Structure formats: structure tokens, C-alpha cells
Amino acid sequence: MMSALTDLTIAEAGSLLTKGEISAVDLADAHIAAMEAEAELNAFITPTPERAREMAAAADASRARGEAGLLNGIPLAAKDLFCTEGILTTAGSHILQGFEPVYESTVSENLWQAGAVLLGKTNLDEFAMGSSNVTSHYGPVKNPWGRAVGRDLVPGGSSGGSAAAVAARIALGAVGTDTGGSIRQPAAFSGIVGMKPTYGRCSRWGIVAFASSLDQAGPLTRTVQDAAIMLRAMASHDPKDSTSVDRSVPDYEAALTGDVRGLRVGVPAEYRLDGMPAEIEALWQQGITWMRDAGAEIVEVSLPLTKYALPCYYIVAPAEASSNLARYDGMRFGLRVDGADLTDTYESTRAAGFGAEVKRRVMIGTYVLSAGYYDAYYLKAQKVRSRIGEDFEAAFGRCDVLLTPTAPSAAFTIGERQDDPILMYLNDVFTVPANLAGLPGISVPAGLDREGLPLGLQIIGRAFDEETMFRAAGVLETAADFTAKPPAL
């Protein structure tokens, strides 16, 4: 019974709960057991089994009163970047040692309001800065697919713990955040669905900020339908976030019609990178064929500045981060390392509290904003960013969605690509452009590489047109019929 419960989709679990065939407490218990059994993945920084049982009992009670929300009784994991009231929130960093927020992020609050159950706070790259979940102060997360090849693989990052938890059947779904691909890339590495909404669709209030103009919360699930269900619960207009958009939240699930006849699917020529593995190219071609076979019109489009998206991102994101992370100074919360004087305390605290990658990005960000370099780097990058946005606009004049690979490779071994930061940054080459332009994107598991590791394809939509994006992703999912699972323990 236990394995059956953890194998459900959110839609299936919801249906069984509605029919009264299972209870939220049953579901929670099964997933708590899975969480404990899979401890070696290190997917969670803070498991919250007791909270989960309480919330599940409350969910059952409200269902009994006829007040079941959209996610009533659904056990979820939350990236430890979402502030959760009274629960340790670390951002994967030593500097937030002991930090228990006295507030709940808007997105997580929306989930609990919809009846969801919190299983725990998942591991991540420190301050979401990374693509492999190896920069966490709480150690790397193992990808459950490593068991298929007998090596310790990264789950991708930065929402690595969330991806691993969903892939390993610990949680029915998880919330992550995506600044440059941090939901979609780990979803691709872990054989699950990961979706980043349009910038402004989900509130950023209460999410530890990495790069404010790029960060966006989104779901990690096992199906496109589940992602649509979760997004509907997560999204809202939040008066507390100046960049949250005042638009009603549609029923994304209803958009999954399975019909893409006449839909114009753009294929950007510039996403064909030199040295890209043949398997990735082949999967992409397969995806194109699936969409064409389903009745979509395939359109060759051009996004000429694609190769500049990553360097652009690696100016904008660190610049914002260098400022966003200034509040971690040992004065009001978190770690303080006492020094000889105030400056010494600041410098000691931040030296001890931040890991190498965070320090590197804070320093790059500090540099590109500093006197004499601002115009050459930061201003230039924001201009390039405008042009990247214009390129997408032009492309969307000719198509309705874009189809691309999600990542240039499958999951790699923990410890690989560590010596050269740029090699690591290249993981995000296909995902970063959508963040720069604020567009919604979704990764759908589409096949296995020759070693048997999952690969994903990405659909990018127009701003606030998640519905068309979901519709295309649903068709891709059906065609790919990805049923592989990571080997169980």
C-alpha cells in the first residue's frame, strides 16, 4: 500500500481523497516513511514529519467539513528558500544558522491555504546559486537515478533536494525557485516535470532573494497536469510584492486539452550548440517530430543573442545578489562571528557564513557595480537583456511556443565540473534566456540517454500565457510517454 500511495500523481491522490478511499494522514504517513527510508539522498535539510501529520489531520478534518482546498491533503516538499513560520529556514547557507522566520512566504501560505501538507524543507545550492546542489552548506544531494548507473550523480540545481524528493517518490510534488533554470534543469536531471512561471505570476514575498529580477517560484511534479494544479494554488496577486502581477489566476488544468493542431511551435536555430551531445540533438528532433505528428506547425525561428544570455545573466544575477545578500551581516539574525570591532565582525561573519560560490558571485556582483565599471558591465548587460527580450518578442510574432532541450547534458557525477565555474554555468545555457526575458518555461521528461539517465525537453511560452505552454507540454508528455523511474532502494 505504501509504495502505491507514494507512486500516485497529485491528480490521482486528490481523486482518491475526494472519494474517501484514502486519508491525508495515510498519505502523509506513507511519504514520511519514504522520507526516512531515503535519508541517504540528503534531499531534506529539515524534515517536518510532525508538522506533516498535524497538517494532514487538519486536512482530513476540513475535508470532513466539506472545505477541501485544491491541494487538500497533498504532501509536498518546499525548497529551503521559502520562509516558513517557526521552521528553520537556511537557504542552504551557514549564515542563516538557527534562523526561524516569524512569517510564512506568500507562495507556501497559498499552498497551506489550499490544504497541502509540508513534509519538510529541501536541500538546495547555497542561496540557490548553483546547478548541481553541491554548494549547500548541508552537503550535496544525491540523484536517485545514480542507482541506475552505480555512481553518485548530482540532481541538478539549485532546487536539487526538491527534484530528488519528487523523483524518489518522497513527495508528490515540491516547490522550488528558478532564477536561471533552478527548477527546469534539476527536473530534467531527475526525470520529472519542472515549471517556471512568468515573472510576476507568483509572489516573491518571503522567498530568500537571490536575484530579484529573475527569481520566480514554481512547481516540481511528476506530471504536467500536477504542475498545472500546483501552479494554480501557488499563484496569486500579492500586494506585498511590487512585481507581482494583478491578473486573475486561470484554471491551468483546463488548458490541458491535448490538442495542438495548428499551434505554431518555434525551434530556435541558435540553441543548436557546438559540441552538444548527439543524444540531446536527437531527443530535440524527436520532440519536433512528436509535436508535428500531433498537428502542430513547426516554425524555424531565430534568437540571435542566445549565446550572450549566459554572460549577461552572470553579470545581472551576481550584481543583484551582491546587494540582496548584504542583509546577512550578523546583526539581526543568523550567524554572528565576533571580531575585534564592527568591520571585523562583518567580515568574519560573512567569511565564515558564505561558501566559496556565494563569495565568488557576491564579489563579481560587487565588482560589476563598482565605480568605473558599472557602465561597462551592469548597464551593458541590462541593455543586452533588453535585446534578448526583443528577440523573444520577434520570435513570438512567428510562433506560439518554443521547443528546446532543457539542459545540454544528463546528470553528471558529484564532484565533476567543479574546477571551472564557467563549465558549471553552461548547464543553464538553455534555461537562462527565459529568466532574462521573464517568460514561462517547463521541462518535460522526454527520454533516456544511452546510460539510462533522464533527459528533458523545454517548452517556453509567451509572458502570462502559461496555458498554451501547458497545452504544448501536455502533448509532449503524452507523446514521450516517459514511464521510467529511478531504481528504488
Place this chain on the structure above:
Amino acid sequence: MALDKADVLHIARLARIRVAAEDLEGIASDLNHIIDWVEQLGEVETDTTAPMTSVVQMALKTRDDVVGDGGYADKVLANAPETADGFFVVPKVIE
């Protein structure tokens, strides 16, 4: 222009991150590697392009002038490393 150890030290000071003297060289090399790589943006023509100010089309959200927050010093101080009499306590600030 390559960063030298003195530049790294200056950046680290601005960012209030202590860097050990023996690490300066390695960090300089890392940073230079990344900066060399981002320099390629210089190839993009942007003479007539305005910098991006907001990624989605929307107006600035505003608030009415109403008091509706605060009044919970205990919560504000709850996570502080050191407090006294309702204040945050920090190393001596020199003017």
C-alpha cells in the same frame, strides 16, 4: 583589464568578506576568468537600446498611507544574536 590581488582585496572589503592573503591569488584568477568570459557582451550592438528596467509590462504597485504593520518588537528581535532592552546589540559603531 585583469584584477590583481589589491583589486580583489578592495572588492572583498566593499563586500565585507574577509579573504585570507593566501587566497587572493586564486580568487583573482577565478574572477578574471569569469570577467574575461562576460566581456564578450561587448560584441553586442546596444547603442540605441535602453537598459531593461522591468522584465514584465506593469505599473509600479503602490500603497495607501495607512499604518498596518509593526508593533511586534519581540518578533523583530526573535532571531537576533544579541539584544538588550528591546534593542539590537552590535559591536560598537564608530562615527
Place this chain on the structure above:
Amino acid sequence: MTGAALIKGHTGDWEVVIGLEVHAHVVSESKLFSAAATTFGAAPNSQVSLVDAAMPGMLPVINMHCVRQAVRTGLGLNAKINLHSVFDRKNYFYPDLPQGYQISQFKQPVVGEGVVVIDMPSGEPREIGIERLHLEQDAGKSLHDQHSTKSYIDLNRAGVALMEIVSKPDMRSADEAAAYLTKMRSILRYLGTCDGNMQEGSMRADVNVSVRRPGTALGTRCEIKNVNSIRFVRQAIEVESWRQVEILEDGGSIDQETRLFDPDKGETRAMRSKEESHDYRYFPDPDLLPLEFDQSFVDDLRAGLPELPDAKKARFVSEYALSEYDAGVLVVERETAAYYEAVVDGEGAGCDPKLAANWVISELFGRLNREGKTIAESPVSATQLSGLIKLVEDDTISGRIAKDVFAQMFETGTDAAAIVAAKGLKQITDSGAIEAAVEKVIQASPEQAVQFREGNQKVAGWFVGQVMKATQGKANPKLVNEILKKKLGG
């Protein structure tokens, strides 16, 4: 030409060049980017939201009232209003700056160039240029005296909206700087955009001072931070300009630096902690969008502006025939001007405007100052004062008696007419009664009568005094004079 007060050094004359950055707390209920209260003097950290404390994931949302206040202030300073402006982050570390950056406006402020006319004692108006006005967050407060090695931080003030109003370096003396601040405070208070309370820190000034030989290029300036009274601004400029002159005359040079004014020692000194080369790494705050509004928003605010001091002064001069000086004194505070107008033509009031100006400026202000009271606390209402002046105007009481009556009004809050009636202070205008009194005095003083007839003016005054004494000051002095002349044939 500029009314510059030159410093006479031993090597020649020096001109002082002054620019002021005024930091004015916006009058608002809640903070610029959070809904916490702004009231002064609350328990530490009790008016702090999670946003103000810069808890992880907290985001700013702008208080539109503060924007309106800034635009109204810009209009009051005859300044250009920018329909598009941007909030930037100014990055630096300080324990009273929880975010590690201040949200401010750097490249694109909400208000651009304007001008303020200052009133100098010479009576010659001087125009001082405004460079810009921008909105920003205030920082919290650090207390240093509680502990030998620690500072205590109160964030109540953190996030309160400030307007930074930057002047051009157009002032040439401490007097001009003081007049500028006085005028600025007056305008802000008229507009109700800042209460101008320098003691509570609602208004502070950073003073930029440099010296140069007249007619030469600007010298290197020093910035004196956070001066919190007009008197201290004056003193700080005086000591700082002399400090610079002495250094230059000794062959030295001025370091551009930030200094503090120590009023106890009467000196400025360099701040000990120099912020790391002042590299604030400004960039547009990605948590906020640009601030945009249309011209009609500005026009509506303009339409709702009150009459400002300059316009009111001009009107007082033309409408009430007051002197420039009197009008200037009356319009400094909006409340005073309103009081004066109520005396002159308020409901149930009405009297001679010039007489009213004299009474308000000399008697009322004098008494209020001595008692340390504001005009709002005056025990004598505008209608009451008007009533008193009317009694003088229609000869019911003499000016001298009126002063006594005013003193009693101030003590008791009673109407002038009631005091006059109760104490029988009504002027004697019955010539029969005055004649009788004059007769008596003449009979008692034959010697003086002879002197009077011989034209001794001093004795004439003495006679008037004797008659007034005999009538307890109530005799109409004009009648007394006439009757004396008639009786003594002088």
C-alpha cells in the same frame, strides 16, 4: 553683488561657498516602503515591520502619499517634476541600515531643478538654486552611550520617508545659509510635507563648505554631516570656513572629506570611520519598477497647493499696505499668517491691518516668546485681539490702557470689552469732566501754569501727565491737550 561676507585672511579676502543638503522627514502616517508607523519617540523597535528589519524575502511597496508629498514639495520649490523617476539602491554596510542598502534615487530623481527666494535683512531678495529633490529611506538609530564596547540599534526610524533637497552651491555666508534653511522650513511647513522639527531630527542638514579667492574657481569642499539646528549650521559654517582659510593661508590644501560639527567644542572634525572610498554601487532596485505618473497627477497636486510664503507676503504688502519687513515676519509660519489674517478680517473680527500687524508682531509675539508659547497656544484668540484693537481704533481706550488690557487678556483669556467694562477703563471723552480735572491741576500748580504760558514744552507734558494721573489714565489725551491749551491760552 551677492551680498557675500568675505573673510579677511592675513593674505587677503576669501569667499565662502556653501551648498546645503536638507534631509526632511515626509509627513506621513506610515513609512516609505512599509506600513509601520512613523511617530517619534516610541519604544525601541516597536515601529518596525519585517520589511524595515530586512528579514530575508521581505519586499518594499511604495507609499503613494509620500510620492505626492515629494511632488508637492517640488512644486513649492518652483521645480521641474520628473514624470519618470527611478529608485536605486545605495549599498553600504552599517548596523542601522538593515538591508545593507538604502533605497534612494540617484540618477533619476522625482524632482529636478528649482529655486528658493531667501529674505535677507538688507531686504534684497536672493535666489538660491535647487539642484534636485529625491525620496529615500531614513536609517535607524545607533545609541552609543549604553555600553562601552557595544552599540544599541533601534530601527523605528528605519524606512521613514525622507526628502533629500539639494541646493546649488549658491550661498556665500552663514547668514544666507540660515536664511535659506528658515525659508525652506517655512515652505515645507506651509505645504505640510515636513514638520521642520530639527530637534527631533525631522529636518537635518549636511553642509558643504569651501572657500576661494573671489572670482576664482570653486575650492575643495568638506561636507559637515547631520547638523540639527539653524544656529549650529551657522556656527559650523563659520568655524569650518575659518579652518579652511587657515590651512590654505599656511600653504596647505583641503582634503575632500566628511566632517562632524561638535557644538560643545565649537569645532568640526573629520569622521573617524571613512566609508570604503564611498563606492555605493548604485543600481536600480530590482524589487521596484520605475515611478511613473502623468502630468494631470502633477496638475491636480498643483491646484491643491496652499498659498506659499512668498505669495502671501506679496499679498500682505499690496492688500494690507504692510511694510516688506512686517509682511515677511508675519508669513514665516503659516499659523501666524493665518492668525494675523483672522485678526484683520476674520469672522466676527476686523480692524486696521497696520495696527493689527503692530499688535501681532510687538505685543503678541513678544509675550508668546517670553512665555515659550506657540501661536496655537495663545490664550488670546484672533477675534479677541481684533476686539481689543477695535477699542483702540474707536477711542474707547487709549493705546496705553490697551497694553494693560492685553496683559490681562493674556492672563485670563477674557474679552477686551469685558475687562474694560469691569475695570471702568473706558476712555473719558466727556470734555466737561476733563475740564474739571484740568482746572484742578491748574489751581494746584500756579507756578507751572506761568511757565506753560511762557511756552515751556516740558511743562506742557508735565501738565498732561498730571491730568492723566488724576483720571487714572482714562482721559482722552487729545482732549486733554486741547483743553489745556484753551485754559492756559498757550
